Amino acid sequence: MVKFLDIYAAIGFVENPFGVFALRPDAQGERLMVGRDEDIQTVAQRLHKHGKITCLDGHVGVGKTSLVNVAAYKCFTAYLAGETPQLLIPSLTSYQLKKDGNVDQFCQEVFQGVAQTLLKFASNLSHFDLPEGLSLPQLDAWLNSPVVQHLNGQAGGGLSVGLAGLASVSASGGLSESSQVNQSAGFSQSGFETLVRRWLDEIFAVQGNGGVVCIIDNVELLETGAAARRMLEALRDKLFNVNGLRWVFCGANGVIHSLASSPRLTAFLSAPLEVSNIHSSSLTELIKARLTEFSTNPEKAETDLPIEIDDLKDLYLLVNSNLRDLLSLADAFCEYCGNTRQPLSSREKRARFEKWLHKATYDKYQALQSRISEKAWAVLDIAMSRQFNGTFGVGDYNSFNSNSTVAFEQTTFSKWIRDLVKLGLLSKSIDDGQADDDGFNRDVFSVTANGALVHYARRKKSESYSAAPQGDWMRRVHHQS
Numbered sequence: 324m325v326k327f328l329d330i331y332a333a334i335g336f337v338e339n340p341f342g343v344f345a346l347r348p349d350a351q352g353e354r355l356m357v358g359r360d361e362d363i364q365t366v367a368q369r370l371h372k373h374g375k376i377t378c379l380d381g382h383v384g385v386g387k388t389s390l391v392n393v394a395a396y397k398c399f400t401a402y403l404a405g406e407t408p409q410l411l412i413p414s415l416t417s418y419q420l421k422k423d424g425n426v427d428q429f430c431q432e433v434f435q436g437v438a439q440t441l442l443k444f445a446s447n448l449s450h451f452d453l454p455e456g457l458s459l460p461q462l463d464a465w466l467n468s469p470v471v472q473h474l475n476g477q478a479g480g481g482l483s484v485g486l487a488g489l490a491s492v493s494a495s496g497g498l499s500e501s502s503q504v505n506q507s508a509g510f511s512q513s514g515f516e517t518l519v520r521r522w523l524d525e526i527f528a529v530q531g532n533g534g535v536v537c538i539i540d541n542v543e544l545l546e547t548g549a550a551a552r553r554m555l556e557a558l559r560d561k562l563f564n565v566n567g568l569r570w571v572f573c574g575a576n577g578v579i580h581s582l583a584s585s586p587r588l589t590a591f592l593s594a595p596l597e598v599s600n601i602h603s604s605s606l607t608e609l610i611k612a613r614l615t616e617f618s619t620n621p622e623k624a625e626t627d628l629p630i631e632i633d634d635l636k637d638l639y640l641l642v643n644s645n646l647r648d649l650l651s652l653a654d655a656f657c658e659y660c661g662n663t664r665q666p667l668s669s670r671e672k673r674a675r676f677e678k679w680l681h682k683a684t685y686d687k688y689q690a691l692q693s694r695i696s697e698k699a700w701a702v703l704d705i706a707m708s709r710q711f712n713g714t715f716g717v718g719d720y721n722s723f724n725s726n727s728t729v730a731f732e733q734t735t736f737s738k739w740i741r742d743l744v745k746l747g748l749l750s751k752s753i754d755d756g757q758a759d760d761d762g763f764n765r766d767v768f769s770v771t772a773n774g775a776l777v778h779y780a781r782r783k784k785s786e787s788y789s790a791a792p793q794g795d796w797m798r799r800v801h802h803q804s
């Protein structure tokens with residue numbers, strides 16, 4: 324019989340404290356968010372600006388989506404507390420541009436998501452401590468809108484009816500007659516879209532008094548930067564000027580900056596907010612917030628956890644301060660520890676961590692070392708240097724050469740990069756598609772978590788290390804260095 328072991332349940336956690344999903348726009352997301360006070364302020368301010376798209380740029384996994392979600396949620400609760408005249412409702416889902424995606428399909432997804440958000444948040448309002456006798460125009464329009472009333476009536480007082488219920492509401496009859504149900508299979512997308520637009524007009528009757536905050540996320544994932552630009556240009560007149568929607572674009576590695584060069588978009592875009600890594604000094608608080616949230620016995624949570632917070636801090640530096648990579652590695656380590664019902668001493672925890680780290684770094688490096696050339700390894704070294712912090716473009720070739728103890732030739736530079744990609748040590752994060760003859764010029768690459776671990780082993784071995792010397796962070800990262 325297969326036995327399933329929930330390592331976290333075994334140590335009194337109701338959930339994996341190292342989950343890698345973006346923080347949600349809810350009270351829990353707000354409790355877990357650490358180290359972003361200023362950024363939240365900036366995003367909240369920009370979300371309040373009618374007519375402009377809020378733009379965020381920052382490395383993959385740095386916390387962009389979480390930041391927008393929590394900022395939008397804070398705006399929502401600020402409205403309910405009477406602190407702002409604008410009602411901003413965070414969208415439950417974020418949207419991604421798909422390769423070969425079509426504009427109509429994308430719009431359909433958005434209007435469905437908006438409808439779901441409006442229903443879900445309306446049904447959740449009973450969880451909020453609303454001030455006695457609160458009457459706010461948008462809120463009243465929303466909660467008393469025929470759609471919500473209709474579903475309310477259908478669900479016997481509850482608002483838990485999902486989109487299927489909404490889609491059956493007649494579009495042709497208009498909102499005021501929405502108790503009339505359209506059973507025809509031919510209920511068209513345009514009818515649905517009209518319905519949602521009218522609903523938004525009703526709630527946000529005065530332009531500029533709020534909207535549903537919708538995120539277009541991971542813009543860099545579209546095959547090319549140029550394709551992202553074209554798709555967003557096509558969406559401009561269909562989505563970005565819809566009353567009652569507030570848009571946010573998130574992208575990694577400069578793709579948002581490249582959007583600004585589009586004459587069709589530039590006037591709509593706010594200057595991109597550069598989201599940087601959470602400072603390592605916030606890490607203890609960040610981890611503790613998770614322990615408090617997910618442990619059934621928060622006082623003992625730190626003791627029960629198989630890893631020391633100091634080791635997590637070191638791991639954070641090792642993966643170039645990438646929060647998602649840290650959380651995912653911390654989870655991998657806990658899994659490696661298996662069932663540790665008996666709390667371990669700090670020394671025991673540390674010994675296990677060292678052993679695991681050795682496997683994840685040295686052993687991995689050993690296994691890969693001979694599979695690519697020393698020059699390819701040198702590319703990894705420079706990519707991880709302070710100058711690039713794990714992300715670089717092929718156009719950075721010249722500065723690679725000037726920071727290296729080995730010489731690269733331009734013709735083979737892209738081959739070394741491809742080798743590292745094949746081994747999973749680098750990933751291509753932007754394929755600009757406008758490359759020059761060498762086929763690479765505007766592409767952007769990032770060192771993966773595995774790449775960072777293997778690089779660490781190289782750096783510790785140091786005999787074949789290729790980047791020019793640059794400070795003592797290694798000593799901080801590893802106690803035995």
Ligand SMILES: Nc1ncnc2c1ncn2[C@@H]1O[C@H](COP(=O)(O)OP(=O)(O)OP(=O)(O)O)[C@@H](O)[C@H]1O
Pocket residue numbers: 342343344345346355356357358359381382383384385386387388389390540541575601609646647650
């Ligand atoms: N300020 C924060 N406090 C606590 N945890 C955070 C914070 N920001 C992000 N996280 C966590 O870090 C991880 C990555 O966050 P998120 O998904 O928001 O990053 P991202 O920049 O949107 O990534 P991607 O570029 O892949 O979309 C998630 O597990 C999230 O819960």
Ligand SMILES: [Mg+2]
Pocket residue numbers: 345387388389540541573
């Ligand atoms: Mg994201």
